[in-house]
Amino acid sequence: MVGRPQNDQARQTILRRAADIASQDGLEGLSIGRLATDLGLSKSGLFGYFGSKEELQLATIRTATAIFLDEVVKPALAAPPGLSRLRLLLDNWLSYSERRVFAGGCFFASANAEFDARPGRVRDALTTAARDWNRLLTETTHEARARGELPAETDPDQLAFELVAFLQAANAASLLHDDPTAYHRARTAAHARLPTP
Amino acid sequence: MVGRPQNDQARQTILRRAADIASQDGLEGLSIGRLATDLGLSKSGLFGYFGSKEELQLATIRTATAIFLDEVVKPALAAPPGLSRLRLLLDNWLSYSERRVFAGGCFFASANAEFDARPGRVRDALTTAARDWNRLLTETTHEARARGELPAETDPDQLAFELVAFLQAANAASLLHDDPTAYHRARTAAHARLPTP
DNA sequence: TTCTTGTACGAACGTTCGTGCGTGAAATGG
DNA sequence: CCATTTCACGCACGAACGTTCGTACAAGAA
Numbered sequence: 001m002v003g004r005p006q007n008d009q010a011r012q013t014i015l016r017r018a019a020d021i022a023s024q025d026g027l028e029g030l031s032i033g034r035l036a037t038d039l040g041l042s043k044s045g046l047f048g049y050f051g052s053k054e055e056l057q058l059a060t061i062r063t064a065t066a067i068f069l070d071e072v073v074k075p076a077l078a079a080p081p082g083l084s085r086l087r088l089l090l091d092n093w094l095s096y097s098e099r100r101v102f103a104g105g106c107f108f109a110s111a112n113a114e115f116d117a118r119p120g121r122v123r124d125a126l127t128t129a130a131r132d133w134n135r136l137l138t139e140t141t142h143e144a145r146a147r148g149e150l151p152a153e154t155d156p157d158q159l160a161f162e163l164v165a166f167l168q169a170a171n172a173a174s175l176l177h178d179d180p181t182a183y184h185r186a187r188t189a190a191h192a193r194l195p196t197p
Numbered sequence: 198m199v200g201r202p203q204n205d206q207a208r209q210t211i212l213r214r215a216a217d218i219a220s221q222d223g224l225e226g227l228s229i230g231r232l233a234t235d236l237g238l239s240k241s242g243l244f245g246y247f248g249s250k251e252e253l254q255l256a257t258i259r260t261a262t263a264i265f266l267d268e269v270v271k272p273a274l275a276a277p278p279g280l281s282r283l284r285l286l287l288d289n290w291l292s293y294s295e296r297r298v299f300a301g302g303c304f305f306a307s308a309n310a311e312f313d314a315r316p317g318r319v320r321d322a323l324t325t326a327a328r329d330w331n332r333l334l335t336e337t338t339h340e341a342r343a344r345g346e347l348p349a350e351t352d353p354d355q356l357a358f359e360l361v362a363f364l365q366a367a368n369a370a371s372l373l374h375d376d377p378t379a380y381h382r383a384r385t386a387a388h389a390r391l392p393t394p
Numbered sequence: 395t396t397c398t399t400g401t402a403c404g405a406a407c408g409t410t411c412g413t414g415c416g417t418g419a420a421a422t423g424g
Numbered sequence: 425c426c427a428t429t430t431c432a433c434g435c436a437c438g439a440a441c442g443t444t445c446g447t448a449c450a451a452g453a454a
Contacts, residue, residue: 005432006431007431023314024314026225026311028226029225031412032413033410033412042432043433044414044415044433045432045433047413048433051413053411053412103314104313105314109310110310110314113310113311114307114310116302116373117220117302118221127373127374130373130374158382158386161370161379161382162362162363162386165365165366165386166359168365168369169359169361172365173358175313175314176320176323176324176327177327177328185358186362188355189358202402203401228440228442229442238403239402239403239404240404240443241402241403241443241445242401245402248443249443250441250443
């Protein structure tokens, strides 16, 4: 065999499971042998799809990104730019975390904490994804202010930072303490930072 | 040999290094062989201090907790209970993260994210440590309100949740994006939530 | 001195890791 | 129908993992 298997459906099935495992045990704890056994494949057969563990990790990040976009971002783009879209982004994110779209909570919260001090291509891919998400929230906040939906003295970058902080904290607390009320706290915090609808 | 070595100084040296490695590579990525090589010890010699990897992980958590108390909590207890103590706790935490007391940023941010979906004694120890920290912040916030240093309509539990969120977010952003300004954002956010000094 | 105790060591255990290679079955196309 | 390609497999590899074991050596007690 010179190339890689072309069966995109099998590939996606593998990567979907990989993202679930990684959200629980980390991208390093995601082992090829265990993933193959889980899916009823041979280790070497699964390995052939990716060619290296790092490539599997990068492909898993791409799949997780696509799922995140489908679950959180795309549905929010249906709303007009500005405050209503910002609200949707926050609500969708909290729902995405709360519904455990990934078995171990937010995939990126887990992967970012794992790789934030380990240089390499995996970290680079994760920082890019995080930057895109932050940029989306920040720009949407800017739009909301430009439309007069936020007080003129609002600092959009600062507000976006604080809103993201609430989301992350809810995800972390709900996982570590089995405490679903953390999501209520985050919603309360976010609503208090935004004008009453 | 029936028991474990009694050399507490060597043990603490090992555990201090272990906490640094774990803050970067995780408590699972912390391997006995690598730790021993790092310190110029034999693998079996180091192993003898703990008897199992899980015991090493638990001892590392205890050491990290002691360091955290020294760096963040104890200096804040010098201030009178209430708002001034709360401010010190927040400032000390941000300084502790910013100064990289642990090489990979906040030890607990890293370890919590790693083990929040893996049942066992390690997770239990981490949830206890996190609960103690949250309780301290929450109770200090309660005291501040009881002394009239916070508006009467303040919800102390909610405020503590939000303040912790800012700390976590600053640590995460500074690590993932090499962005030291995240600490400034967190200080701004925290100050805005508290009465002007 | 001899015996005991505590400590660190090297070597090896079995397991799992990521990674290659060669083979055979299934699918494809002329 | 046969030739070719595609793909998943079994198997093996070297390295690293946590762990166990027997040993060497220093210090103290008898």
